[in-house]
Amino acid sequence: MAERERAATPPYGGVFSARSRVMDAEDLRRAVTRIAHEIVERNHGLDGVVLIGLQTGGVPLAGRLAEALSRIEGVEVPTGSIDVALYRDDIGLRPVIPEAVTDISFDLTGLTVVLVDDVLFTGRTVRAALDALNAYGRPRAVQLAVMVDRGHRELPIRPDYVGKNLPTRLDEIVDVRDDGVDVGEKRGTGPERKTQSGR
Amino acid sequence: MPDRHPVLIRGGRVIDVTGERVADVLIDGGLVQAVEDGMSTPAGATVLDAAGCIVAPGLVDLHTHLRQPGREEAETVETGARAAALGGFTAVVAMPNTEPALDSAAAVREVLELGVSAVCDVRVAGAITRGRLGRELAPLGEMADLGVRLFTDDGDGVQDARLMRRALEYASALGVTLAQHCEDKVLAAGGHMHEGEWSSRLGVPGQPAEAEELMVARDIALARLTGGRVHFLHLSTAGSVAAVRAAKAEGLAVTAEAAPHHFTLTDAAVEGYDTLYKVNPPLRTAADVVAVKAGLADGTIDAIATDHAPHAPEDKEVPFDQARPGMLGLETALALALTELDLPVADVLALLSWNPARIAGLESSHGGPVAEGRPANLCVIDPAATWVVDPDALASRARNTPYAGRKLTGRARHTVLRGEPVVVDGVAKR
Amino acid sequence: MKHLLSVADLGADGIEEVMRVTDSFVEVSERAIPRVPALRGRTVVSLFYEESTRTRLSFEMAAKRLSADTMNFSVSTSSAKKGESLRDTCQTIEAMGIDALVVRHSSAGVPWQVASWVGCPVINAGDGWHEHPTQALLDCYTIRGRRGSLVGLRIAVVGDVKHSRVARSGVLAFTMLGAEVTIVAPPTLLPPSLDGWPVEVSHDLDSVLAKVDVVYLLRMQAERQSEALLPSLREYTARYGLTRNRFDLLPDDALVMHPGPINRGVEIAADVADLPRSLITRQVANGVAVRMAVLFLLLGSEPRA
Numbered sequence: 001m002a003e004r005e006r007a008a009t010p011p012y013g014g015v016f017s018a019r020s021r022v023m024d025a026e027d028l029r030r031a032v033t034r035i036a037h038e039i040v041e042r043n044h045g046l047d048g049v050v051l052i053g054l055q056t057g058g059v060p061l062a063g064r065l066a067e068a069l070s071r072i073e074g075v076e077v078p079t080g081s082i083d084v085a086l087y088r089d090d091i092g093l094r095p096v097i098p099e100a101v102t103d104i105s106f107d108l109t110g111l112t113v114v115l116v117d118d119v120l121f122t123g124r125t126v127r128a129a130l131d132a133l134n135a136y137g138r139p140r141a142v143q144l145a146v147m148v149d150r151g152h153r154e155l156p157i158r159p160d161y162v163g164k165n166l167p168t169r170l171d172e173i174v175d176v177r178d179d180g181v182d183v184g185e186k187r188g189t190g191p192e193r194k195t196q197s198g199r
Numbered sequence: 200m201p202d203r204h205p206v207l208i209r210g211g212r213v214i215d216v217t218g219e220r221v222a223d224v225l226i227d228g229g230l231v232q233a234v235e236d237g238m239s240t241p242a243g244a245t246v247l248d249a250a251g252c253i254v255a256p257g258l259v260d261l262h263t264h265l266r267q268p269g270r271e272e273a274e275t276v277e278t279g280a281r282a283a284a285l286g287g288f289t290a291v292v293a294m295p296n297t298e299p300a301l302d303s304a305a306a307v308r309e310v311l312e313l314g315v316s317a318v319c320d321v322r323v324a325g326a327i328t329r330g331r332l333g334r335e336l337a338p339l340g341e342m343a344d345l346g347v348r349l350f351t352d353d354g355d356g357v358q359d360a361r362l363m364r365r366a367l368e369y370a371s372a373l374g375v376t377l378a379q380h381c382e383d384k385v386l387a388a389g390g391h392m393h394e395g396e397w398s399s400r401l402g403v404p405g406q407p408a409e410a411e412e413l414m415v416a417r418d419i420a421l422a423r424l425t426g427g428r429v430h431f432l433h434l435s436t437a438g439s440v441a442a443v444r445a446a447k448a449e450g451l452a453v454t455a456e457a458a459p460h461h462f463t464l465t466d467a468a469v470e471g472y473d474t475l476y477k478v479n480p481p482l483r484t485a486a487d488v489v490a491v492k493a494g495l496a497d498g499t500i501d502a503i504a505t506d507h508a509p510h511a512p513e514d515k516e517v518p519f520d521q522a523r524p525g526m527l528g529l530e531t532a533l534a535l536a537l538t539e540l541d542l543p544v545a546d547v548l549a550l551l552s553w554n555p556a557r558i559a560g561l562e563s564s565h566g567g568p569v570a571e572g573r574p575a576n577l578c579v580i581d582p583a584a585t586w587v588v589d590p591d592a593l594a595s596r597a598r599n600t601p602y603a604g605r606k607l608t609g610r611a612r613h614t615v616l617r618g619e620p621v622v623v624d625g626v627a628k629r
Numbered sequence: 630m631k632h633l634l635s636v637a638d639l640g641a642d643g644i645e646e647v648m649r650v651t652d653s654f655v656e657v658s659e660r661a662i663p664r665v666p667a668l669r670g671r672t673v674v675s676l677f678y679e680e681s682t683r684t685r686l687s688f689e690m691a692a693k694r695l696s697a698d699t700m701n702f703s704v705s706t707s708s709a710k711k712g713e714s715l716r717d718t719c720q721t722i723e724a725m726g727i728d729a730l731v732v733r734h735s736s737a738g739v740p741w742q743v744a745s746w747v748g749c750p751v752i753n754a755g756d757g758w759h760e761h762p763t764q765a766l767l768d769c770y771t772i773r774g775r776r777g778s779l780v781g782l783r784i785a786v787v788g789d790v791k792h793s794r795v796a797r798s799g800v801l802a803f804t805m806l807g808a809e810v811t812i813v814a815p816p817t818l819l820p821p822s823l824d825g826w827p828v829e830v831s832h833d834l835d836s837v838l839a840k841v842d843v844v845y846l847l848r849m850q851a852e853r854q855s856e857a858l859l860p861s862l863r864e865y866t867a868r869y870g871l872t873r874n875r876f877d878l879l880p881d882d883a884l885v886m887h888p889g890p891i892n893r894g895v896e897i898a899a900d901v902a903d904l905p906r907s908l909i910t911r912q913v914a915n916g917v918a919v920r921m922a923v924l925f926l927l928l929g930s931e932p933r934a
Contacts (some may be wrong), residue, residue, distance in 0.1 A: 060746070083653060085653075085667075086665035086666070086925070086929075087665065087666060091667055091929045094669075097930045098650050101653050101655075101656045132665075135661075143718070394821045394822075396824040400826075401738065401759060403758075403759075405821060472738025472741045517715050517716075520757070521736065576855050
């Protein structure tokens with residue numbers, strides 16, 4: 001989970017404290033390679049396939065997948081990134097702020113888009129991403145690749161490619177990094193956020 | 200109208216122009232009957248406790264806007280007089296910038312009649328020029344015959360030097376004083392606050408201190424030329440204070456007043472664009488505040504006058520440059536003088552009572568010694584009372600005080616007008 | 630951030646944050662369909678007591694691109710004067726259930742007063758001679774777009790600083806971000822006091838131009854002539870206008886800016902305004918994205934109470 005997003009999730013601020021490591025660097029590498037193979041297999045090659053990483057946690061993962069696809073098929077898959085902040089359904093319910101500039105330099109019309117994120121949780125980020133993609137054309141199909149599916153879906157969304165299915169409690173935090181995946185909790189709250197008064 | 204009911208002010212320290220002593224004050228028939236320590240209470244007398252308090256001649260405000268006639272939604276003679284009594288005042292001089300202006304005997308008589316039943320002695324300043332328009336002399340003699348002793352176009356200064364000269368010459372035969380709101384209209388034009396660092400930062404058009412000082416200097420010259428008496432209203436700048444100091448040293452017949460806000464607040468208060476801080480003359484710099492205080496301390500400025508200027512909310516809840524200038528003052532003046540000025544109580548009382556009484560020509564009934572046979576216009580002040588200004592608790596019909604929430608020390612406890620306790624323990628009796 | 634009244638409310642960090650978020654909205658603005666659903670169901674009201682087509686349109690476009698509903702309340706000062714008080718007007722509008730007020734007024738300080746009377750966020754779209762914070766933000770963003778940063782840049786602000794809200798906000802923002810500002814104007818068009826202003830002052834444009842990175846020209850209004858602040862606009866142009874000859878004194882990479890609308894031939898020569906190093910149209914384009922960022926930060930980035 002991105003540092004920024006974590007800071008913006010209740011309890012605001014707080015420090016992530018890892019309790020146990022559920023994937024190490026080797027596990028991650030193997031999962032990336034496997035997902036890459038599955039993408040090639042499912043789409044009968046990489047013709048018309050593009051990767052779009054969700055800001056911010058999905059972006060490095062999309063990069064790793066592109067590398068793996070290049071190794072496997074010798075094809076450079078067009079890769080972009082998308083920030084879904086402006087499409088979220090919880091604007092006004094929690095602090096939402098754009099994470100980074102969306103970078104999609106090609107028209108998505110007729111392409112197969114593989115959305116890439118690090119953790120699939122409620123599904124709301126993916127829903128926002130599906131909405132956001134429309135601004136860049138009408139894809140032929142959209143598929144979803146995630147490193148960790150931690151359950152607790154609130155929308156009818158399922159991943160096409162999963163690194164690891166990981167049952168979690170609602171209050172747990174799943175932290176995907178380059179060198180592994182940790183599960184833990186957020187401890188303590190940061191400085192109190194200013195809330196709007198008089199409304 | 201003297202009250203035949205005896206009143207005993209017991210246990211206070213009497214301070215007046217003659218000095219101070221511990222004494223009870225017995226009042227009957229509207230007059231002070233005795234001033235002695237440890238008097239016994241006469242049968243049927245009302246006793247006003249003055250333990251720990253100062254018993255003084257009632258305060259006199261040279262500069263009150265009562266807004267009647269014309270703006271009764273902001274203040275009336277009745278409500279303004281009640282605010283004055285609660286502030287320790289037994290006499291106020293109502294300014295003539297009403298609608299219509301008090302520029303004739305008929306207009307003056309109307310306000311005087313409204314004042315008869317008020318809880319404060321209401322006197323009137325007449326306009327110098329007809330309609331306060333600065334063009335022709337108002338009938339000064341006809342108003343003087345009704346007892347008017349001060350004339351002013353307050354709100355505006357008389358811009359025309361030749362007209363001001365004629366007014367001074369004419370007034371000298373009547374034995375009256377011309378009071379000037381010093382503001383060179385051309386130089387001040389369009390200014391809504393003091394011109395300087397804050398106006399520059401806030402983007403509010405300012406009026407320079409010199410707009411006031413030019414007219415002070417001009418009228419000092421005219422006082423010299425004509426021998427007439429000039430009273431300078433609400434001096435606010437260091438330059439004005441210095442000019443008046445020099446004029447007095449020269450022996451000219453000039454007097455001056457300062458308003459509490461000009462020794463309490465600075466132009467920095469405008470920072471949040473709260474129109475309660477819009478006043479004319481505008482709040483000045485910290486250096487000007489120091490100069491005004493020094494002028495009050497050394498006698499250059501003779502009196503503290505409130506410039507009590509009530510305004511209805513709709514005249515203040517508008518953009519800063521459209522808001523009417525002025526703030527309430529009657530109920531906070533005494534406490535601000537006691538809190539903000541580093542002066543002995545007797546000096547503060549001189550500035551608020553006997554000096555202004557003399558300038559207003561009221562010395563026979565107000566501000567005189569607390570002594571047998573004198574009219575019983577008195578106030579009892581608790582110099583240690585601390586209180587927080589609550590606009591909703593003020594007696595004035597308007598609420599435009601900039602001091603809301605401010606903690607002040609010193610308050611009028613009782614006020615006696617012509618022998619009648621009109622304020623007892625901080626509560627107006629009618 | 631509850632309101633945007635002054636750039637001073639933001640501080641350097643706040644300005645950087647607005648600029649960072651603006652990047653996202655520039656990307657939105659460049660799309661075929663430049664619209665996001667971020668402020669769907671929100672209502673932004675423009676309360677304009679002073680004529681301003683450009684700023685009003687820019688805010689309106691920003692709000693619409695965020696999918697907010699927009700309403701315009703334009704009042705001539707004269708009709709407001711005789712009618713209800715400013716406070717009553719604001720509270721009436723607020724009672725209709727709105728989410729933000731964009732306020733423009735010819736009197737300094739009005740947005741502060743409005744903010745004290747209403748519960749919703751208030752954005753200052755220009756108050757008298759005082760401030761115009763979104764203009765300063767878009768100017769900073771525009772300069773950053775060309776130079777990467779304002780740190781150490783030398784910016785000359787030329788013209789009627791005394792009556793300019795653009796200058797007051799600009800000087801604050803530029804200096805907060807590390808630029809060095811020189812004000813160039815005849816003494817009659819300077820504020821009466823510059824105490825506390827972190828600027829240099831010059832009355833000689835020619836000597837300043839050779840060593841600036843940005844020359845920022847302010848609009849000169851013809852009425853200054855009738856107020857005896859200037860002998861004539863012609864004399865102003867001769868001494869303070871960015872003529873072609875003066876433009877050639879500028880370093881090769883120096884930028885030319887103006888808040889608009891331009892008086893061609895007065896503060897800037899007609900041909901200079903259209904040179905590639907003039908950022909005047911870029912400023913206008915960035916204005917929409919900056920205002921989207923401001924609206925989103927005020928309405929979208931805070932939990933709604």
